[in-house]
Amino acid sequence: MSLSLKRIYAIFLKDLKDLSKNLYVSSIVILPLFFAIMYSRIDQPTIEIHYLIINLTLVSITATIQCAVIAEEKEKNTLRGLMLSPATVLEILTGKSFVSLVLTAVTILVCMNITGYMPENTVFVLIAILLSCVFYLGLGTLLGLVTRTVVEASVIIMPFLFLFGFGSQLQGLTDQYSILAFVNYMPNTQLIEFAHKVEDGLGFADLWSHLLIILAWGVAIGILTIGVYRKREMDE
Amino acid sequence: MENVIEVNKLEKVYGTQTALADVNFQVKKGETFGFLGPSGSGKTTTIKILTGQLRPTSGDAQVFGHSNSALNHQSYRQRIGVLTDNSGLYQRLSIYDNLKLYCDLYHVPVQRIGEVLQLVNLTDEKKKLVSKLSKGMLQRVLLARTLLHEPDLLFLDEPTSALDPANSKQIHEGLRRLNENGTTVFLTTHDMSEAETLCDRVAFLHKGKIKLLDEPKNLRRKYSDSTITLELKDGREIVLPGGSEGADVVYQYLSTNQVVSIHSNEPTLGDIFVDITGRELV
Numbered sequence: 001m002s003l004s005l006k007r008i009y010a011i012f013l014k015d016l017k018d019l020s021k022n023l024y025v026s027s028i029v030i031l032p033l034f035f036a037i038m039y040s041r042i043d044q045p046t047i048e049i050h051y052l053i054i055n056l057t058l059v060s061i062t063a064t065i066q067c068a069v070i071a072e073e074k075e076k077n078t079l080r081g082l083m084l085s086p087a088t089v090l091e092i093l094t095g096k097s098f099v100s101l102v103l104t105a106v107t108i109l110v111c112m113n114i115t116g117y118m119p120e121n122t123v124f125v126l127i128a129i130l131l132s133c134v135f136y137l138g139l140g141t142l143l144g145l146v147t148r149t150v151v152e153a154s155v156i157i158m159p160f161l162f163l164f165g166f167g168s169q170l171q172g173l174t175d176q177y178s179i180l181a182f183v184n185y186m187p188n189t190q191l192i193e194f195a196h197k198v199e200d201g202l203g204f205a206d207l208w209s210h211l212l213i214i215l216a217w218g219v220a221i222g223i224l225t226i227g228v229y230r231k232r233e234m235d236e
Numbered sequence: 237m238e239n240v241i242e243v244n245k246l247e248k249v250y251g252t253q254t255a256l257a258d259v260n261f262q263v264k265k266g267e268t269f270g271f272l273g274p275s276g277s278g279k280t281t282t283i284k285i286l287t288g289q290l291r292p293t294s295g296d297a298q299v300f301g302h303s304n305s306a307l308n309h310q311s312y313r314q315r316i317g318v319l320t321d322n323s324g325l326y327q328r329l330s331i332y333d334n335l336k337l338y339c340d341l342y343h344v345p346v347q348r349i350g351e352v353l354q355l356v357n358l359t360d361e362k363k364k365l366v367s368k369l370s371k372g373m374l375q376r377v378l379l380a381r382t383l384l385h386e387p388d389l390l391f392l393d394e395p396t397s398a399l400d401p402a403n404s405k406q407i408h409e410g411l412r413r414l415n416e417n418g419t420t421v422f423l424t425t426h427d428m429s430e431a432e433t434l435c436d437r438v439a440f441l442h443k444g445k446i447k448l449l450d451e452p453k454n455l456r457r458k459y460s461d462s463t464i465t466l467e468l469k470d471g472r473e474i475v476l477p478g479g480s481e482g483a484d485v486v487y488q489y490l491s492t493n494q495v496v497s498i499h500s501n502e503p504t505l506g507d508i509f510v511d512i513t514g515r516e517l518v
Binding site: 004006007009010011013014017018021022076077078080081082084085086087088233234235 | 290308333337
């Protein structure tokens with residue numbers, strides 16, 4: 001299947017113009033910045049703190065904005081127009097993911113600058129964050145597709161905001177409550193463990209398993225999202 | 237002439253409710269085909285099946301030779317334009333920005349925006365935000381968007397329902413011009429005058445079944461009672477039978493200069509619909 005960059009760019013540009021006038025989006029961006037400013041007052045923030053902010057950015061910007069953007073397209077009946085155009089599902093979803101991705105990148109960079117986080121190996125960390133982005137974009141798209149309105153979307157995203165934003169805090173309880181063992185395999189937790197190993201100077205041989213788990217989350221949610229999108233194309 | 241749409245034994249059932257039952261029709265290339273019926277008769281369901289938004293329960297709907305299962309292919313969507321009551325626009329963007337997006341999606345040069353805006357009489361409004369537009373203007377922008385890529389086949393679901401008579405007339409003229417240039421139009425409406433003005437053939441849809449299908453003039457002739465009404469200068473109206481019997485009386489009034497107007501009493505499409513189905517087209 002060939003992708004039309006012109007179509008992807010057109011959807012991205014449209015979203016960029018549209019979102020620049022959207023107050024909901026501006027208010028969401030404030031959340032991770034607020035945490036970054038707050039934690040920058042601590043002397044030598046730990047990896048946990050840096051990644052609390054990065055994970056919060058991923059779920060509150062990447063997933064939440066994506067979810068809101070898709071839900072709004074549904075609410076205003078504009079998604080149907082895109083679906084009836086010659087644009088493919090990949091062109092539409094890629095185009096619609098770029099704004100969330102750009103906002104995520106900018107926010108993470110600003111937050112890292114505020115908290116003074118400089119990874120030991122930037123390339124490794126960049127790869128892990130990009131893989132995480134795939135998962136969070138898929139999550140946002142999926143939740144946007146199953147909701148009917150922006151208000152509904154902003155409610156349905158809440159449990160995920162807590163789970164993936166702050167869920168890694170539960171890791172300390174996994175020995176006590178075995179039911180929480182799944183927390184160890186969540187993409188946010190994996191990202192933190194990955195970052196620890198990067199800071200310890202470990203190489204790819206010690207890192208790939210974390211990347212694989214994050215990638216598996218991304219692939220699973222991607223398959224689910226495309227399936228739901230295909231269903232939404234039909235007006236059954 | 238080649239058939240663009242071929243529908244055979246089409247059926248759509250939602251749970252226990254039958255939306256379409258044994259629907260059969262063909263639409264020829266370059267034709268304006270009217271699908272007429274009241275709300276809930278199955279018009280929109282038919283459009284959704286023909287545009288790949290809905291799967292039929294049984295039967296076959298082929299468009300440009302694409303079967304049911306291929307009606308969501310890119311190559312098909314590049315050839316059709318769809319305007320339905322659930323089409324939407326980006327409220328925070330201008331008319332121009334909304335149309336620009338679709339130019340890029342269909343790989344159409346942006347110069348085309350000026351042409352379609354002229355067609356719907358919105359040339360001076362292109363910088364206006366969509367959120368500031370009236371319902372009629374929104375409908376015209378949607379129509380302009382549908383026409384951007386000069387589709388071979390247009391599906392229009394009640395295209396002038398929100399428009400005033402002047403704008404409706406302009407849209408009708410535009411649609412006629414497109415039709416003259418070879419665009420096939422599949423139109424659903426419950427506006428009988430719109431159907432009479434635009435359609436080469438019409439199908440009456442009632443409770444999911446086609447009750448009649450023919451050219452409007454044939455239907456009017458077929459259901460005419462062949463009488464003539466004379467309006468006389470003294471204010472009387474006389475209904476006369478057709479044929480030689482009526483002709484003598486008409487001659488008599490004409491020769492004594494008493495006639496204001498003569499009308500043949502053909503029924504409107506709305507009258508015929510009521511005759512056939514027993515209900516109004518609302």
